[in-house]
Amino acid sequence: MLLTLPVIAPEVAAVIEFSPAGERHLRLALAMSRLGMITDADLAGLRRTRVSASSIRALIEKGWQREVGGEYAFQLISAYARLILPSHDDEEEFSTESGEPLVGVAINARQPEWITIGKAFSAIEALQTGLGRKALAILEGSLCHFGMPYTVGGAFDMAQHLYWYGEEDESVVLQEYGDEADAADVPRRADLFDGIPEWAYINISDEIPIASGEEFAAAAVRFADQPVGKLLASLLHLDRIDSDNELFAPPYQNEECSIPNEPPIVCGWNTKTDFDRIFDDNHRYFAEGGEEPPWSGCVMFAPTEAGITESLSRIRHTGLVLRALDAALHEARKLNDEV
């Protein structure tokens, strides 16, 4: 809703959004100016008679882009950050218990790219048993920020819950079909994961070896000059930088919403489309299941100098984790193409 303020500048009446969103814009711009996030050069072209909603928005966007934009530029993943100055409808969500207004930097992911990684991680596993499995665990652990990872391990988890009552294959489900089991339209594990080694997708098993963190770090040094060296180094960096979940942008807190379902990448094993049936069924399940959270993570803060200063470390850390994830996936795709 647009209303005419009494006056922003005495000479000419200004039009600005007269809503909590407008107030947040003003507060945030004032705090940013005091912190130097809006520079003298930004203000040089502005006149008292031209301080409008759009000019304030432009200053805010420019200031934030300069401050953290570089940390959210990625080669491969479709993740992005957006600054949220909420409308009246979202007032409750973006307010403290005492009614103080908040704004937020939210993380989402657009339509992802499809890549293949099977040869790359198999090459790692071939060097040392358990190493490839650990490498995949590091990658999938970070992808969990966006919900179930769209990888071979994530596909197996999805298949277990979508088709097999949480079991490791279809046998329990088929028992219910009795004599008609052969004709039952239940996806079989052997079909879905044909040609894929178990170490790649069995996440919980005492029988399948997995390297420890220390062994992985040692291997990254030992195999640094090998073709897998860069991928190992990037995964080691990702493992270290993403070791504390508390620092990453927190997920949406609402009992009615499920976990996020915004994959920033889709990883096939032998081909890009290996698990498309599972991923499509999973997407449909999420769409029918209820509301999806509006973001995968969001750093909320008061539009004040203290609020901005305290939130910046978290916003920067989140960006660094995503850049590390992006770099590791880039190396995985590159190695997979070369092997």
Place this chain on the structure above:
Amino acid sequence: MKRETFEEVLREALNRLEATRPSVDLASGLVSRRADPEVGIGGVRYGKPEKLVGQAVSRLAAPGRTSKPIVAPSPDLMPACF
């Protein structure tokens, strides 16, 4: 624009937003809007000229008024059902 001027403009805008924010009377639960003293009610500035006009109109309308009480109808004129 100088930074000081920019920040002053923002502070003034925030002060005006604060001044026109509705307040809640906790006792009655009524929401009242504080009038902007500069703008006045309905956005009209009420100064001396408006007061003089009001007084003149009042004097013109005065002869038509009466302070005598309204006469109650006679019981003889009341309908039989009463």
